[in-house]
């Protein structure tokens with residue numbers, strides 16, 4: 456009888472200990488959650504998130520984008536569905552923007568959907584400092600097809616992508632002006648309308664359908680919206 460009592464007491468004690476540990480752990484986790492507060496914003500010598508500008512980019516079908524020689528954004532979806540990439544950019548002027556944009560196209564035929572049709576491209580960008588894509592940008596097609604729109608015997612022409620084409624000091628003076636295309640011509644999909652692209656124009660190289668890989672470049676000397684960029688001497692190399 457006494458033995459049974461002892462056994463019961465031990466089990467009870469174990470139960471109480473387990474319950475206490477469980478309660479203490481969940482209390483600590485809850486405390487940690489409620490204590491999770493962002494640090495206060497300090498307006499000072501280092502840039503804060505408020506010093507960044509939102510960049511919106513829509514490409515039919517894909518892009519990668521460099522700013523001042525650094526890769527800052529890559530479209531996360533290669534083909535479909537069409538999407539907008541929106542990232543925070545810390546602008547430093549002069550700001551050289553370089554873009555590689557690709558229409559969906561088979562490497563051998565330049566066509567899409569199992570070589571059943573010729574697809575069309577399109578690229579548009581807006582940065583919250585007032586920078587927008589337009590015919591003041593430069594463009595260079597480096598892959599096109601099917602040549603002569605010949606879909607029976609489709610051929611593709613590729614140019615060598617110039618070395619360092621995304622670098623700040625690259626000479627793009629031989630490139631053509633980008634060509635603007637209307638929204639009605641490009642027919643952007645729904646995500647485009649969910650972001651601010653006001654004032655920006657759709658651009659591409661000369662042929663929206665046959666040019667399949669296009670490089671763009673544009674240098675922004677100062678914020679187009681007339682704002683004065685903050686300077687952070689701490690970040691400047693001496």
Ligand SMILES: [Ca+2]
Pocket residue numbers: 558559560565573574575576600663664665666667
């Ligand atoms: Ca195409």
Ligand SMILES: [Ca+2]
Pocket residue numbers: 515516558559574575576
């Ligand atoms: Ca396309």
